[in-house]
Each structure stands twice: as C-alpha cells, then as structure tokens.
Amino acid sequence: MTKVWRKGLPFSTEVAPLLAAMPLLDEYREPLMRLQGAWDSLALLGQMSGAATDMADTRSAFEALTGRLLDSLARRQFANAVQQLQGRAQVAIDILVRNLFERTADVGFLAADGPLKDLLAESARPDRALELDAFRESVRQRLADYVAKYSVYDQVALLAADGRCLVALHPDRCAPVVQDERLLRALDPGQAFVEVHGPSALLGGASGLIYAAAVKADNGTMGVLCLSFKLEDEMLGLFRALCAGVPRSVLVLKDEQGRVLLTSDPWQIPLGAPLATSGREQGFRMDFAGRDYLACTATASGYEGYFGPGWSAQMLQPLQHAFAEAPPQRQEARARGVDTRELFDEELRSIPLEARRIQRELSRSLWNGKLKSRSHALHAPHASHGAAPPDTAFPAAGALTSASTSTSQGRTPSNADFAVTLLNEVERTGDQLRQVFERAITQLEESALGAVFDTVGFQSELAISIVNRNLYERANDCRWWAQDGRLQQALAQGHADAAAEVLSSIHALYTVYSLLLVFDAQGRVVAVSDPAQAHHVGRSLQGEWVRAALALRDSSQYAVSSHEPCGLYGEDGRSPCLVYAAAVPHPDGPVAPVGGIAIVFDGQPQFRAMLRAALPSQPGSAALLVTRSGEIVASSDERWAVGAMLPVPLPALSTLAPDQVVTGEVEWQGRVQAFGLAMSGGYREYRRRTPPHPQDLAALVLLPLGPRLDETAQSQGQASFVPLAPGGARTLDIASVLVDHQWLGLPAAQVLAALERQRITAWPQAPAAVRGMLGFEGRMLPVLDLGQLLFHRPTGDECSLLVCRTSAGQRLVLAVQQLGQVFQAGTDQLQPSPTRPGWAAQAQVRLLKGKGAEMLTLLDCDDLWRLVSGAAPQEPAGDLPLLAAD
Known part of the structure; x- marks a missing residue:
C-alpha cells in the first residue's frame, strides 16, 4: 500500500488529504508523540549512565506501530463515512429504479384499457363530436379512479397521434396540443414504452418524468397514453429519510451528464449544478462552491433487467462534519465479551498483536535490566550475609535483604538504585504508551462495532421499505385489474377463454406474479394466466381471503391472505404465499360482484431478491422477512427455511411499533449475531396507521460478529x-x-x-x-x-x-x-x-x-x-x- 508522509507519519494515499478533517487523530497522535519524546529522553539518560538496557529497537517498534495505528484509525474513519454515504446513495437510486419498473408495466397495461381505446376510436369520428364531451368526462373520471389507487401519478393523458389532448386527468395543466416528439416516439413500431424527463406541455410547461405507450383502438386509430410520475414527491421524501442522522449531508439525483435533477438541500447543492463523479464511485473528495465535501456516487443495480433512465444518485457531506466524533452508542454494552477479530482487516487485526509483542519485548528488557541491577545490589560491598528465619525462608531461599540497611548507614544512592529508578520510569512510560494504544484500539473496535449496528439497523429499514413499496403495488394491481371491462364481461357471460387471454396479457407485463386468476361468485376458478396451470380451472377456492374478496362492495378495498399454503403456489401447491384479491364488479352497475380476481405473488424469488438487495456486504450476513409470531416468510439464504419459526428469541418482535427499528445481538449456532429489526409501517395509502396484527411483516438483518469469549478467562x-x-x-x-x-x-x-x-x-x-x-x-x-x-x-x-x-x-x-x-x-x-x-x-x-x-x-x-x-x-x-x- 502506497504511503505518503503527513505530520511526521506515513499515511495511506486515500486518507492523507483528509487528515485535517479528522480531529480524532490528534487526540491520539499528540500523546503518542509526547511519550515518544519522553522515551528519547530516558534512552539518553540510560546511555549517559550506562544503567539502562538498549531501548532503540523498542523505540523504533513503537514509532512504527504509531504510524500503523493512526493510519488504521484514519482509514477506519474514512471507511465508516464512505459506507454510510455510499449505502444511502445506492438505496436512493435502487429504490427509484424499482419504483420506475412498476411504471413501465402500468403504462403498458393502461394503454390496453377498453374505455381509453373506445375514446380514441370515437375521437376519429366527426359525427360523434357532440357525444364526445360526455364520454371524455366519464373517461376522465375513470383516470381519477385509477390515480386514487396509484397515487404516484400527478397527470394521466391520452393524446391523439397528432398531439391533440383527448382527455387528461388535470385538463387545466395540459395544453390542447402537445407537440412533443419525445412522447410521440411511443408510436414507433416495436416501442414498448418511452420515458421522458424535462419540461412538457403535458404538465403546463413544468418539468416531470413521463412514461408513454402507444394505444391502438379497434378501428386502427393510434394514440399515446402518458403517465406523469411524482418524481419530486417520491424522491424528496426518500431523501429526507436517508439523510436523517448524517449531519449536513445532501442527497442529489443526477442525469447522465452529471447535472443535478433533484436535491435534498438546494442551499448547498442547487438544481442544475454540474457535479463531478470522479474515477471511482466509493468515496472521493470534491470541492463545490468553495466547500470541501466527501462524496459517493451510486448507479442503478437494475431490477428485472431494467436500469432506469441512466441516472445516478450522489450523497455528499461537508468534510468538517464527515469525520466528527460520533455520539455515544445508546447501548454501550453491545458486543462486549465477543471475539470480533473477523470484522477487521488483516492490518487492523495485527496491531493489537504487534502491540503485545512490543510490550513483551519491553517487559523482557526491563526484566533483564532490573534483575541485573538487583544482582549488582546483592554483590555490593555494604551487604552482609546471614541466615534467614526458618519460618519465612525457602530451603534455598531467595535474596532476602534489609530494606532499612542503606538508609540506616547513611549510604548515598548507588548507580544500581539509579538504574532501577530509571527502569521504573521507562516501565511507566511504556505503560502509558500501552494505554494510549489500547484506548485507540478500543476506539477502532467501537467504531467498527458501531458501524456494524448502524449497518444492520439501516439495512433492515431498507429491506422493509422495499417490501412495503412492492406490496403497495400488489394491492393496487388487484384493485385496478378488477375494474377491467373485459374481465367483467368475461365473468358475467362465462367466457373463460376471453378472461384467460386478458390475464395472460397482464401477466406478460407484470413478471412478479406466479399466477393470476379469476373466480366466480361461488369461488370456483374460471380462468388462469398460465396455461401450464390450467388444472386449477374449476377448482373451488378455500380461505378467508376468498370470502372477504367476494364480500367487497368498494372498489378501493382489497383482501389479502395470510402467509400460508393455499394450493396455488409451488410445484405441489404446498408452499406458503401471499394472495391479493379484489371483487370484480358486474358490468351493468352496482349489483353483486360477478366474482373476484386473485393475484398470487411469486414470493420466494421476489422476496429473496428484495432481501438480498438489502443484505450487508460482510460474509455470513443474512436477511429475513418474519411475522410478529416469528414465522419466516422469506430468507436470503437456505439456512433459514420459509414457513419455519425463527430459532432465535426476539422479544421486541411481538410489540414493535410500526415503522420502528431496533438493533441488538443474539446468539445463533455458537456465534453472536448483530441484528437490525424493522417493523413494517406501510407505504403511502398501503397499511398506513393500521393497528398491529399477527401477520405484520418485519425485516430482520443478521451479521455475525464472532464467538462469545469466556468472560472469566x-x-x-x-x-x-x-x-x-x-x-x-x-x-x-x-x-x-x-x-x-x-x-x-x-x-x-x-x-x-x-x-x-x-x-x-x-x-x-x-x-x-x-x-x-x-x-x-x-x-x-x-x-x-x-x-x-x-x-x-x-x-x-x-x-x-x-x-x-x-x-x-x-x-x-x-x-x-x-x-x-x-x-x-x-x-x-x-x-x-x-x-x-x-x-x-x-x-x-x-x-x-x-x-x-x-x-x-x-x-x-x-x-x-x-x-x-x-x-x-x-x-x-x-x-x-x-x-x-x-
């Protein structure tokens, strides 16, 4: 590792420019340098008197270890700061991309909506101009119903091929004609969708992120459906949550050219500002507007093959705050008595070993010096020999002397006395050096452990946030698909093939499901989305969720099953799963539903992917999704079986409030594990402010620390x-x-x-x-x-x-x-x-x-x-x- 000299000591090149912003280094550097000076003085006295042992090697070893220690302390501070910033930047961009993936599916599904296609066809007939206004208003109300379920949109509009606005959720914001070639590219053959960011006439000239897809009416008329995503609303709320606890930090979203699209603090980093990315993403020093920042950049990890618009997230923290001493841990007794050597890199692990080696060498040197000095004292001319009392002496007793002899005879201190005094002072100075090293090493360990507990808490919060956002979409999907006129007609008329065709087209857009199905008013399966699972057709569904769905009369409501086997998931149908369901209303109006729609979430791979996205980078870590009762709903690895009960006690699990996060430690398989536990609190309208329920989900992140040490030893x-x-x-x-x-x-x-x-x-x-x-x-x-x-x-x-x-x-x-x-x-x-x-x-x-x-x-x-x-x-x-x- 390349080193450069700063303040008389060698430091790694990555941290050398940052030393001035690390006050903790001076806290240890100054006493170490003072003790090194005292050591030099003692060595000089020893050489002048000839009474001290050679301390040159020990002094050199302490000096070298001082450099390694302070460099490790600086690198640990740097690593902790980078880990904090990098993790939050990665979360910001990855959550955004997952969210936008759902938007790509939504625009494709809604582009096939029957009323929209009918409006497009009617707009092409001049003789229907008088009736068109009433039809347009009914479609606008339908769009409002859609946005009531998918509240992430602030504008929905249907454009004709020439850019004329046929209907808009907010017509006062949309221009009569939207001449935007970027949006009209959705009409190009083979173009599934387009995503456009920037000012648009669709939004009254305001800037936004719009998803567009082609709509084709039955008569061949073409148009473009546009969905405007609430980018600022979504990201600024996420930015606030991610910046919490990181003093003076700023999170920004940047476009492909590095310009700021959104910022959590426009007073520090304004919109439109060009920000450097550096040759590396993880941690670099950046100057902006005369202020030094520590910055980390993250690009999208991708989700289901989708990587978003090519944007990146960057988190910055002023250097003067990036390495400020962290507040004391709320639970200082955490991980005490645990062998945590596996958490540290090889050089850091070697520092305590090297310190002990130097101390042993110092002790050996002092031992030999004191033994030599006492041997000289024993042979001094003034010492007289005699017999020791039989009750205190060994058979061959050891060096009994009179403590009062030297003073009673008025003898002046000998060179041996000076040597012992000098060696005692060397020992005291060495002990002070040892104590400084031990304090610094303890600081390193506490810093590393603090970062571990911060990590598991943050990652558990991230995991449940991803799950909440995902299940929000599932609750939305079943409610909206129940409003599809094609499904309503197919169920009312008993046309199973037509229903299966609609379900298959929806399933092609939404790949997170194992199966989509519709059932009649008696709970019998009418059609499924996957021909390979056609054996379910005709089956009578059982479960409280079926009865709950058929009893719904409000299109804003849905039912969800417990996480348990229902015969619809897994090769044998015995795997536990979540099923979201909604009533399918009768096409002729407010009468009893004609049946229901059920969507079987492909939980095993989907939840596993969510948990792995939130998994800490340390080997051996695991992430779980559990209910309040301790049932494992999903796991990031095979050590934890889905459907089994959690094998480690977590008393907080049953009583943890929504949106709350706790951290702590548990023992499992002979090792102490740091854990973060985050209870679901919902997302937007999904399960917000609902009372605690046994089926509430919590994310548990575990990170192994090491075996428990023998406290007595x-x-x-x-x-x-x-x-x-x-x-x-x-x-x-x-x-x-x-x-x-x-x-x-x-x-x-x-x-x-x-x-x-x-x-x-x-x-x-x-x-x-x-x-x-x-x-x-x-x-x-x-x-x-x-x-x-x-x-x-x-x-x-x-x-x-x-x-x-x-x-x-x-x-x-x-x-x-x-x-x-x-x-x-x-x-x-x-x-x-x-x-x-x-x-x-x-x-x-x-x-x-x-x-x-x-x-x-x-x-x-x-x-x-x-x-x-x-x-x-x-x-x-x-x-x-x-x-x-x-």
Missing part, C-alpha cells in the same frame, strides 16, 4: 498484579509471571534472564510438561511449560521464556503466559498456601497476603526442577548468593 487475563508495599525490615525480591491467568512468582535471584522468542528443539522422550530444549550461552536447557505442569493447560505459542537456575546451579527455561513486575515484598507477607496442600508435598508454595488481583503464589525453582526430573535435593552452589541479611 477474559477478566482474569485483563487483571494486573498490584504488589503490596513491603511491611518490614526484611524483604524478598520477587519476579512475577502470569500462567493460565494466575499470578505466580519466583525469587528474583533464581531468574537469570528473559529471552526473546526462540526456536525450541523437540525432545521426544521428555516428560509431558517439557516442551523441548533451547540453546542458551552454549548449553542446551530443558523448557518447562508451567501451564501444562501446574494446571494441565499448555501455555500458548505467544509465551515468554525465563532462564532460571536452582540452588545447585542447574539451569532450565520456564514458559509462561506473560511477564509481570520485579518487586520487593516483606517476608511477613508470606504465608503457606491454604488451597494446595497436595501441591506443598511436592513443591513448596507460598502466597503473598492480599485479595483478588493482589494474590500471588510464590514458587521455588528447586522444587520445579524436582517435579520434572525427580532428582534429589542438591547442595547449594557456593557462588550463588541466596540469603542476605543484616
């Missing part, structure tokens, strides 16, 4: 040992380590050095707790795994290695989880272990007094050696200073 691993202050004159130097999340210690005099991670040579005949052999100062030493030896759980590969020696001079290497502190403890703080009496028979174990994280178990290297080798106790080596007393 997690809390233990995060604990740090806090030694008690020495309480008496006699002290013991202790080197502490963590093994299997428990704090242990060894007399510091028994520890020679902490090693870097090295290759261990296998030893096939060794005891189970011995990992193998390791070379140190020309000798091969056994490597003893303390986790395996003491707790029967091996220490992992990321272990620390300590070279130790017994009182007899034997050397061995101990593998531990991590290094702790080297500190002094008073001998009066030692007590026999109350919990391991069986252990004490083999290895002498002592505890420091204290509770919880302050408890430490003290081991002895001689006893560890005997546990592994079975060797008898050895006489102390004369050159090994074990005891020192007043």
